[in-house]
Amino acid sequence: xxxxxxxxxxxxxxxxxxxxxxxxxxxxxxxxxxxxxxxxxxxxxxxxxxxxxxxxxxxxxxxxxxxxxxxxxxxxxxxxxxxxxxxxxxxxxxxxxxxxxxxxxxxxxxxxxxxxxxxxxxxxxxxxxxxxxxxxxxxxxxxxxxxxxxxxxxxxxxxxxxxxxxxxxxxxxxxxxxxxxxxxxxxxxxxxxxxxxxxxxxxxxxxxxxxxxxxxxxxxxxxxxxxxxxxxxxxxxxxxxxxxxxxxxxxxxxxxxxxxxxxxxxxxxxxxxxxxxxxxxxxxxxxxxxxxxxxxxxxxxxxxxxxxxxxxxxxxxxxxxxxxxxxxxxxxxxxxxxxxxxxxxxxxxxxxx
Numbered sequence: 001x002x003x004x005x006x007x008x009x010x011x012x013x014x015x016x017x018x019x020x021x022x023x024x025x026x027x028x029x030x031x032x033x034x035x036x037x038x039x040x041x042x043x044x045x046x047x048x049x050x051x052x053x054x055x056x057x058x059x060x061x062x063x064x065x066x067x068x069x070x071x072x073x074x075x076x077x078x079x080x081x082x083x084x085x086x087x088x089x090x091x092x093x094x095x096x097x098x099x100x101x102x103x104x105x106x107x108x109x110x111x112x113x114x115x116x117x118x119x120x121x122x123x124x125x126x127x128x129x130x131x132x133x134x135x136x137x138x139x140x141x142x143x144x145x146x147x148x149x150x151x152x153x154x155x156x157x158x159x160x161x162x163x164x165x166x167x168x169x170x171x172x173x174x175x176x177x178x179x180x181x182x183x184x185x186x187x188x189x190x191x192x193x194x195x196x197x198x199x200x201x202x203x204x205x206x207x208x209x210x211x212x213x214x215x216x217x218x219x220x221x222x223x224x225x226x227x228x229x230x231x232x233x234x235x236x237x238x239x240x241x242x243x244x245x246x247x248x249x250x251x252x253x254x255x256x257x258x259x260x261x262x263x264x265x266x267x268x269x270x271x272x273x274x275x276x277x278x279x280x281x282x283x284x285x286x287x288x289x290x291x292x293x294x295x296x297x298x299x300x301x302x303x304x305x306x307x308x309x310x311x312x313x314x315x316x317x318x319x320x321x322x323x324x325x326x327x328x329x330x331x332x333x334x335x336x337x338x339x340x341x342x343x344x345x346x347x348x349x350x351x352x353x
Contacts, residue, residue, distance in 0.1 A: 114335025247276030
C-alpha cells in the first residue's frame with residue numbers, strides 16, 4: 001500500500017528497512033528531516049543515532065561503524081558534504097561500504113537553501129584526495145530514491161565502496177505517494193570476512209587501513225579499487241531513454257530536472273519538434289556507451305544538457321557524444337529552477353522558431 005511521505009523521510013525509512021542500524025550526522029537545511037526521522041526510528045529498530053558535534057566527526061563515526069561491520073549512513077547538504085570529504089576518501093581507501101545522502105543546496109560558499117545540482121563534480125569526480133569513486137545515483141522521484149536507498153547497502157557491500165544518493169532540495173522536501181518495501185532480515189546479509197569485530201585476533205589479525213608507505217603496495221590497492229569500479233560499470237550502470245528513438249534534439253538531465261525536461265519534451269512534440277530525453281540514473285558510472293549510441297542515430301541533430309548549475313554534467317555529455325553531434329548547455333543557478341516553458345523557449349530559439 002502506498003503512503004504519502006516527504007522525500008527526506010522516505011529515504012531514511014528505506015535505508016532502515018534496507019538494514020541501516022547506525023546513523024551519524026549533523027543538521028543542515030534542506031536535509032534536516034533525515035536525521036530527525038532517524039533519531040526517532042533508530043531506537044525503535046535497535047539501531048544507533050548520534051548527532052555528532054560536526055560533519056567531520058559524523059563521517060569518521062561512519063568510518064568506525066562500517067569498519068566494525070554495521071550498515072551505517074550519514075546525510076548532509078552541500079557545505080556539510082564538503083566537510084566530510086577527507087573522511088569519504090579514507091572510507092574509500094579503506095574499502096568500507098556505507099550510504100551517503102547529499103540533498104544539494106545552492107552554492108558556492110554558504111549559498112542558499114534552495115535546490116541545486118552544483119555538487120555533481122564533487123560527487124562523481126571525487127571531492128576528496130586520491131584516486132577513488134563511489135556508486136552515485138541521481139533519482140528523479142521519491143519512489144526511485146526509496147528503491148535506491150533500500151538496496152544501497154547490498155551494493156555497497158558487494159563493491160566495498162560507498163553509495164551516494166545525489167538529490168536536491170526539491171527531492172528532499174516534496175511529498176509523494178510511495179511504496180515502502182518490507183524490512184530486510186539481517187540474518188540473510190552476507191558474512192563479511194574483513195570486519196574488525198574481534199574475530200581473527202592472533203595470527204590472522206584483521207586490519208582496516210588506508211595508509212601504505214610502500215609505493216608498490218598503494219599502487220596495488222588502487223588497481224584493486226579500479227578493477228571493482230570496472231565491474232561496477234558493467235553491472236550497475238542505469239539510465240532512462242524517453243522518446244529518443246526518433247528524436248532530433250535530445251535533452252540530457254538527471255534528478256528532478258529530468259522530470260521538468262519530460263514535460264518540455266511533450267510540449268516540444270506538440271509544437272512539431274521531435275525532442276527526447278536521456279536521463280542518467282547512475283552518475284557514476286556514467287552511461288557513456290548508451291549516450292554514444294544515441295549520438296550515432298541519423299535522426300539526432302544536437303544535444304542540450306539541462307542542469308541546476310553553471311554546467312558540470314555537460315562535460316560527461318560531451319565525453320559520451322565524443323564530437324559526433326553538437327552539445328549545448330542550459331542551466332539555472334543560485335537556487336532558481338527552470339520551468340518546462342523555459343526549456344521549450346531555449347529549444348524553439350535554437351530551432352529558429
